[in-house]
Amino acid sequence: MTALEWAVTRAERGETSQVQEAGPEDFRAAAERYLPEVRGYLDRIIMAxxxxxxxxALLASGALTTMLPEVKAMVGFGDGEWRHKDVWKHTKQVVRQAVPRIEVRWAALLHDIGKIKTRTISPSGEVHFFGHAEVGARMFDKLDRRLPIFAPEPALKSAVRFLILHHLRASQYDASWTDSAVRRFAREMGDQLQGLLDLSRADITTKRPEKKRKGLRQICELGERVEKLRELDAQVPPLPSGIGDEIMRVFGIPPSRRVGELKKALEEAVEAGEVPPHECAEVYLAFMRENGGRFGI
Structure with a gap:
């Protein structure tokens, strides 16, 4: 615990006193006896x-090796080899650049742990980390079982895992996305949308100014389009007025709960991008005819 306190002091006050180390047995015992306090120290470090x-300082003290070996594995990984950036240096920069919200900072620390297990080198020498976000999310699950520091806060644990799993999604955006695709993205990200956008901004660590500006503009544009579409949908419902009456007239359905169920299914199809919003009623009636089995008509 003294070694962790020393790391906190380095993070919060920048003091350069002699390194406080501890052995694996000590860190394991500390995690077993004082887990809430350990979590508190780790929070203070990443938020400092x-x-x-x-x-x-956590690395120098020996804490990473025992408590967060998934993070320790990133140290030196890619340092000057195989033409890809050092993952540990990148991760530290992402943590520093991330907005000081606890779920975003933890996700910043853990977002690339899956790279260790997914690196491949193509015949041409290109480096890839296919599926590292998904692998990282599974590694987070194992980490949590071994060191259940998030157990008292299931919502926080869920948010961190979600951000690790989806941390690449916003960077895949480009201006060619349709409004339906943007709506679908926002719906799938749910209440973690802002955290994802914040993490994506922090994840830009290139030293090339124009590339960095382009990446930031891309994320900014995505956020602005989501907001504009939300405002539009709040003002103008995606389905036309009277669509329920038209469903009853065309398909011979009497006023009932069934009409509401069909409207809901149609709204879900709009949200999924299967049919565009704000069209005339006939567009949606035709879509229902074409997918009669799905709508039960």
């Missing part, structure tokens, strides 16, 4: 003014 210094 100099989180990078604090993370290096």
């Amino acid at each position: 003014r100099d989180a990078e210094e604090g993370l290096d």
Whole structure:
């Protein structure tokens, strides 16, 4: 616990006192006896003014090796080899750049842990990390079972895992996305949308100014389109007025709960991008005819 306190001091005050180390047995015992306090120290480090210094202090103290081996594995991974950035240095920068919200900072620390297990080198020498977000989410599950520091806060645990799993989604955006695709993205991200956008901004660590500006503009544009579409949908419902009456008239359905169920299914199809919003009633009636089995008509 003294070693963890030392790491906190390095992160919060930048003091450069002699390294406080501890052995694996001590860190394991600390995690068993004082888990809430351990979590508190880790929170303070990643939320600190100099989180990078604090993370290096965790490494020097021996804490990462025992408590967060998934993070320790990133140290030196890619440092000058195989033409890809050092994952540990990148991760520390992402933590520092991330907005100081606890779920975003934890996701920043853990978002690339899956790269260790997914690196492949193509015959041409290109480096790939296919599926590292999905692998990282599964590694987070194992980490949580081994060191259940998020157990008292299931909502936080769920948010961190979600951000790890989806941390690449916003960077895949480009201006060619249709409004339906943007709506679908926003719906799938749900209440973690803002956290995802914040993590995506922090994940841009390129030293090339124009590339960085392009990445930030891309995420900004995505956020603005989501907001504009939300405002539009709040003002103008995606389905036309009177669509329920038209469903009853065309398909011979009497006023009933069934009409509401069909409207809901149609709204879900709009949200999924299967049919565009704000069209005339005949467009939606035709869609229902074409998918009669799905709508039960």
